[in-house]
Amino acid sequence: MPAPSIHGAVQDFIDQLRGALRFRWAGLGVAWGVALLLWIGVFLIPDTYEATARVFVDAQTTLSQATQGIGLNDDIAGQILRVREALLGIPQLEKVAEETNLFAGALTPQAKQAVLDGMLKDIDITGSLAPNHPGAAVFTITYKNHDRVKALQVVDRLLNTFVEGALGGKRQGSEQALKFLEAQIADYGTKLSDAERRLAEFKKNNIGLMPTDQGDYFSQLQQETDALRKSRQTLNVYQRESQALQQQLRGGQQYIPGTTGVAGATGALAPTDTETQIEKAQQQLDQLLLRYTDNYPDVIALRETLKELKARQKRELAAARHGDATAAARVGLSANPVYQKVEEQYNALQVAIASTQQDIADHEQRIASLRSKLGSVPAVEAQLAQLTRNYDVTHKQYDTLLARLDSARLGQQAAATGTVKFEVIDPPTAKYQPVAPNRPLLIVAALIAAIASGIGVAYALHLVRPVFVSTRQLAAVTGLTVLGAVGLAWYERYQAQRRRGSTLYAGGAAALVLFGVVILALHAHLSHLIRGPAA
Amino acid sequence: MSLVERAIRKLQQSAALAEPALGPPTEPGGPAERAPSSTAPHGGRASRRASALVLDRAALRNAGLLPPEAEERQLAEQYRRIKRPLIASAFGRGVPAVPNGHLIVVTSAMAGEGKTFTSVNLALSLALEMDVHTLLVDADVAKPQISRLLGISNDPGLLDALRDPEVDVESLVQATDVGNLQVLPAGTASREATELLASQRMQQVTAALGAHDRQRIVLLDSSPLLQTSESHALTEAAGQILVVVRAEATPQPVLLDALKLLEGRGAVSLVLNQTRKSGTAYYYYGYGDERAN
Numbered sequence: 001m002p003a004p005s006i007h008g009a010v011q012d013f014i015d016q017l018r019g020a021l022r023f024r025w026a027g028l029g030v031a032w033g034v035a036l037l038l039w040i041g042v043f044l045i046p047d048t049y050e051a052t053a054r055v056f057v058d059a060q061t062t063l064s065q066a067t068q069g070i071g072l073n074d075d076i077a078g079q080i081l082r083v084r085e086a087l088l089g090i091p092q093l094e095k096v097a098e099e100t101n102l103f104a105g106a107l108t109p110q111a112k113q114a115v116l117d118g119m120l121k122d123i124d125i126t127g128s129l130a131p132n133h134p135g136a137a138v139f140t141i142t143y144k145n146h147d148r149v150k151a152l153q154v155v156d157r158l159l160n161t162f163v164e165g166a167l168g169g170k171r172q173g174s175e176q177a178l179k180f181l182e183a184q185i186a187d188y189g190t191k192l193s194d195a196e197r198r199l200a201e202f203k204k205n206n207i208g209l210m211p212t213d214q215g216d217y218f219s220q221l222q223q224e225t226d227a228l229r230k231s232r233q234t235l236n237v238y239q240r241e242s243q244a245l246q247q248q249l250r251g252g253q254q255y256i257p258g259t260t261g262v263a264g265a266t267g268a269l270a271p272t273d274t275e276t277q278i279e280k281a282q283q284q285l286d287q288l289l290l291r292y293t294d295n296y297p298d299v300i301a302l303r304e305t306l307k308e309l310k311a312r313q314k315r316e317l318a319a320a321r322h323g324d325a326t327a328a329a330r331v332g333l334s335a336n337p338v339y340q341k342v343e344e345q346y347n348a349l350q351v352a353i354a355s356t357q358q359d360i361a362d363h364e365q366r367i368a369s370l371r372s373k374l375g376s377v378p379a380v381e382a383q384l385a386q387l388t389r390n391y392d393v394t395h396k397q398y399d400t401l402l403a404r405l406d407s408a409r410l411g412q413q414a415a416a417t418g419t420v421k422f423e424v425i426d427p428p429t430a431k432y433q434p435v436a437p438n439r440p441l442l443i444v445a446a447l448i449a450a451i452a453s454g455i456g457v458a459y460a461l462h463l464v465r466p467v468f469v470s471t472r473q474l475a476a477v478t479g480l481t482v483l484g485a486v487g488l489a490w491y492e493r494y495q496a497q498r499r500r501g502s503t504l505y506a507g508g509a510a511a512l513v514l515f516g517v518v519i520l521a522l523h524a525h526l527s528h529l530i531r532g533p534a535a
Numbered sequence: 536m537s538l539v540e541r542a543i544r545k546l547q548q549s550a551a552l553a554e555p556a557l558g559p560p561t562e563p564g565g566p567a568e569r570a571p572s573s574t575a576p577h578g579g580r581a582s583r584r585a586s587a588l589v590l591d592r593a594a595l596r597n598a599g600l601l602p603p604e605a606e607e608r609q610l611a612e613q614y615r616r617i618k619r620p621l622i623a624s625a626f627g628r629g630v631p632a633v634p635n636g637h638l639i640v641v642t643s644a645m646a647g648e649g650k651t652f653t654s655v656n657l658a659l660s661l662a663l664e665m666d667v668h669t670l671l672v673d674a675d676v677a678k679p680q681i682s683r684l685l686g687i688s689n690d691p692g693l694l695d696a697l698r699d700p701e702v703d704v705e706s707l708v709q710a711t712d713v714g715n716l717q718v719l720p721a722g723t724a725s726r727e728a729t730e731l732l733a734s735q736r737m738q739q740v741t742a743a744l745g746a747h748d749r750q751r752i753v754l755l756d757s758s759p760l761l762q763t764s765e766s767h768a769l770t771e772a773a774g775q776i777l778v779v780v781r782a783e784a785t786p787q788p789v790l791l792d793a794l795k796l797l798e799g800r801g802a803v804s805l806v807l808n809q810t811r812k813s814g815t816a817y818y819y820y821g822y823g824d825e826r827a828n
Contacts, residue, residue, distance in 0.1 A: 018811075022783060466787040468780055471807050477787055478794055478805060483777070484617040485807040486653070487609060489602035 008472070015469045019462040026461055028508050031454030035512060038446035039519055043530045045442075047434035050144045051151035053159045054426040058136040092161055093119050100153040119143075123158065138425065148430050155428040163422050181405045188398040195391040202387055206380050221370045228363035231356050238353040245346040252339045274313045281306045439523045447516040537607050538659055539592045542713035546587060588685060588711040588718055598684055600655045614660035617806055621657075622667060624775055624802060625752055633802045635774030637745055640674070640801075642757035642766050644793035648781040649808040651680050654756035657777075661752055662716040668748050670708060672719040674755040674769055676728040679721035681756055692722030696740050697731040704740045705747050733768035741772050760793040767796060774801045782810040 020027075093116050097103050102119065106112045127139045141158050145151040281302060288299045373380075468474045471482040488494055519526065595601040602610045623629050625636040641654045654671060661669040672693060673681040682688040687709065696704035708717050725731060744753050755773060757766045770776050776797055780790055797803050 018783065467783050467785055468787065468790070468807060469783050470810075474780060474805055474807050478790065480778075480794070481620070481804045483620055483804045483806050484613060485782070485810045486613050486617070486649075486656075487606075488782075488809040488811055489606055489610060489652070490599065491606060492603070 011470065011472065015473055016459070016462070018469050019467060020455070020459040022467070023458040023461040024505060027454035027458030028505060028512075029454075030457040031450045032508075032512055033450075034453045035447055035450035035516065038449060039443060039516075042437065042439055042442045042446055043523075043526055045437045046146045047527075047531065048144050048146055048436040049148040049151050049430050050142055050435040051148075051155040051428055051430035052140060052142040052426065053155050053424065053428040054138060054140050055159065055162065056136065056138055056423040056425050058423070088120060088123065088125065090116060093123075096154060096157045096161065099157050100150060102150070102154070119154075123154075125158075125162075144435065148432070152428050152430045155430075159424070159428060178405065178408050181401060181408055185398065185401045185405055188394060188401055192391070192394045192398050195387065195394050199384075199387045199391050202380075202384060206384070221367065224363050224367045224370065228360060228367060231359040231363060235353060235356045235360060238349055238356060242346060242349045242353060245342055245349060248342050249339065249346060252336065252342065274309060274316055278306065278309045278313060281309055439527060440520055443516060443520045443523060447513065450512070537592075537604060538611055538663065539590065539601075539713070542590075542659070542662065542716070545714040546712035588687065588709050590685070590711055590713060595655070595684065600652050600680075600684065602656075610656065611660065614656055618657060618660050618664075620804070621775060621777070622661070622664065622752070626750075633774045635741070635745070635772070635801065637751060638741055638753050638755065638773040639775040639777055640755045640757050640766075640769050640773035641777045641779065642760050642770065643779040643781070644759060644761050644785055644790045646759045646762060648759075648779050648785060650759070650779050651675070651756055653777070653779045653806060653808060654754055655681065658716060658754050659713065661754065662713050664715065666750055668715050668717070668751045670717045670719060670744065670751055670753045672744075672753055672755045673721040674732070674765075675758045676721050676724065676732070676765055677758050677763055679724075681718070682720040685718060685720075687718065687720040690720045690722075692720030693740070694722035694725050694728060694731060696722070697734065697736050698723075698725065700736060700739075704743055729764045729768050732765050733771065737768070737772055760796055761789065770797060770800045776801050776803045778803060778805050779808050780805055782807050784809070 097112075097115060097119060102115055103112060106115050122144045124142045125139065127137045129137050139162070141155055141162065143151050143154045143158065145154065285299065285302045285306060288296065288302060292299055294300070294303075468477065471485045475482045592601055596603060601607075620630075621639055624633045625639070626632060627636075641650050641657065643650045658669050658671040661667055671681065673679045674693060675681070676694055679688055682690075682692065690709070691702070691707050693704070693707075696702045696707055704719070707722075708719050710717050731737065741753070745751065755769060757769050760766045760770075760778075778790075778794065778797070794803065
């Protein structure tokens with residue numbers, strides 16, 4: 001046995017080839033079958049269309065510089081990454097799926113989940129930093145689907161969600177912050193008004209003890225006590241004066257024979273006053289008596305009248321004594337000016353005394369009430385202080401919150417007015433040509449696969465039914481001596497036969513390849529025929 | 536000059552010595568023509584045939600047992616290589632002699648592998664040897680192709696000798712127009728062929744055949760190993776067994792099964808038949824290459 005060598009290995013390989021060639025017809029048949037099956041499969045694969053959209057995101061606007069300090073202009077790229085992740089989150093996908101009716105036909109939760117998983121697989125969002133714009137990026141959203149229109153819809157929705165999401169990714173955050181702030185402010189507003197109300201009520205309830213302009217409790221008490229003392233003193237003075245005056249009045253004469261001046265002073269007393277009338281009557285009587293007697297009727301009448309007048313005078317005097325100025329004036333007395341003056345003083349004094357007494361009473365009352373609250377005043381004052389402090393603090397917090405809300409609102413407006421600038425470079429578009437499957441490639445691949453499988457089958461058959469093709473092999477397999485090899489006689493006849501067979505075989509193989517070429521050339525038409533027109 | 540032409544010339548020379556004249560060229564009807572003479576009767580010691588069997592090479596070619604003239608040279612070379620070790624083992628030339636090595640059975644695993652072709656051509660090749668006498672025995676008693684093609688299928692042959700112990704097998708041997716080549720027909724068909732071949736009479740017959748001529752090589756064309764039992768019996772008698780394997784056709788496991796049957800028998804060697812021409816490398820591998828030619 002010759003030693004193993006490269007030549008031997010090559011010979012082995014050639015032997016194997018020749019062995020496989022025995023089944024070349026079977027291989028050809030298999031190649032044809034596999035090719036036809038695969039080609040049919042290629043045309044059965046549904047077309048996949050791809051829709052894309054590109055959007056340019058720029059974070060470096062002038063406004064962003066202005067709003068730098070507000071803390072809004074943080075890492076835009078990171079934010080957009082987060083947005084992308086959020087965009088591919090389940091809620092977003094669900095929303096997009098419902099809006100584009102991708103859930104049609106999916107009834108169970110598992111089916112819906114399968115739709116979402118498919119979307120995740122088919123959606124592709126990539127971003128790259130724009131070369132000439134620092135801080136800017138270009139984002140590409142693509143989606144594949146068998147339905148071209150649907151692909152466009154999905155990309156459109158995703159684009160919207162992307163823009164909204166990127167903007168509102170911060171805006172949502174700031175909106176939430178705003179809402180939070182507003183809620184806090186409302187809360188504090190309530191607290192503030194509560195505190196105010198409590199303070200006011202407290203003040204109202206403890207009005208006597210409120211530290212007013214007059215000072216706090218103790219100074220108030222002091223004030224009242226002083227005032228009381230003063231009033232008492234004044235009262236004393238008045239009372240002494242009053243006593244003195246009283247004495248004067250008692251001793252003095254209220255009326256003196258009236259002087260015309262006084263009468264005149266007491267008013268326009270007409271000759272109807274009693275004194276004058278009596279005089280007149282007396283004069284008339286005297287005159288009548290001169291002429292007539294006492295039995296004369298006029299004299300009797302006149303004496304009656306005189307009697308009446310004198311009775312009246314008496315009455316009026318009596319009344320005058322009691323102070324009736326008019327009676328006094330009728331009677332014909334006029335007030336004593338001195339007496340009157342004193343009387344005036346006395347009256348005024350009484351009035352003053354009355355008012356001072358009233359003052360005293362007031363002061364006493366106030367002092368009493370102050371004193372009664374002596375125990376609770378410090379507590380009240382302390383509580384007041386606390387309520388006031390409470391109110392102040394609440395007020396301060398409220399003010400702070402208001403200031404923050406203002407600041408946040410400003411920031412949000414900044415965002416809305418374009419800290420992040422979006423520009424859609426390519427609106428959602430989808431080619432009418434499907435991106436997959438690459439039919440020409442698949443057709444060629446199918447042909448190659450068919451040929452390979454044909455070869456494979458032939459070789460496998462050879463392996464399954466091995467024969468001897470060389471003496472070397474024969475010796476190796478049997479372990480016996482091989483005396484030699486005898487060539488096939490009638491070689492020309494054999495060759496002719498072989499040639500006929502080979503021609504046929506070559507024809508069959510060439511037909512396969514030719515068929516493949518034809519299918520390749522007409523793949524568009526065939527696709528149209530089998531699949532129908534593209535959507 | 537072709538092999539057969541040379542053989543014919545030799546025959547003519549020998550016939551010229553033995554016989555007054557040979558008959559005219561063969562008439563169509565059979566590949567072999569019997570020169571006018573009577574056949575030897577059965578029974579007793581028959582005299583040697585006076586006439587020789589004429590091999591019609593054209594008919595043999597038609598039957599596919601001889602290569603076309605264009606390929607004769609090549610085939611002759613191939614068989615020259617093959618026969619050398621057989622002869623050496625038969626007569627112990629350079630290698631230890633194999634017991635009964637002069638009895639060579641040509642068989643194969645299955646039918647159609649080229650046993651008969653190999654037998655005929657090997658026989659003709661052996662006939663060219665200077666000091667070897669070749670006896671081709673048609674022992675494919677189930678399908679005695681050689682006997683038929685040579686027109687001697689009705690002649691008494693091996694089976695007859697086996698059946699009747701009285702018959703001298705040597706008397707049934709027929710000479711051919713090829714010098715050094717004799718033929719023994721298969722004989723009358725028999726249902727007990729296997730038993731006959733396996734019997735002790737077979738051993739006597741083969742011994743007689745061998746003893747008759749020390750320079751004789753007996754080439755037995757057998758039936759396929761896996762398809763008949765006669766071949767099995769035959770291989771018991773032989774000293775050398777030549778298994779013909781058809782290239783690119785005989786399945787390996789089949790051959791290995793057949794070889795299993797030969798375990799314990801004589802010296803088994805193989806010949807790869809019907810190899811396709813694909814470079815000369817094929818012909819330089821194998822047993823013959825190792826031995827310095």
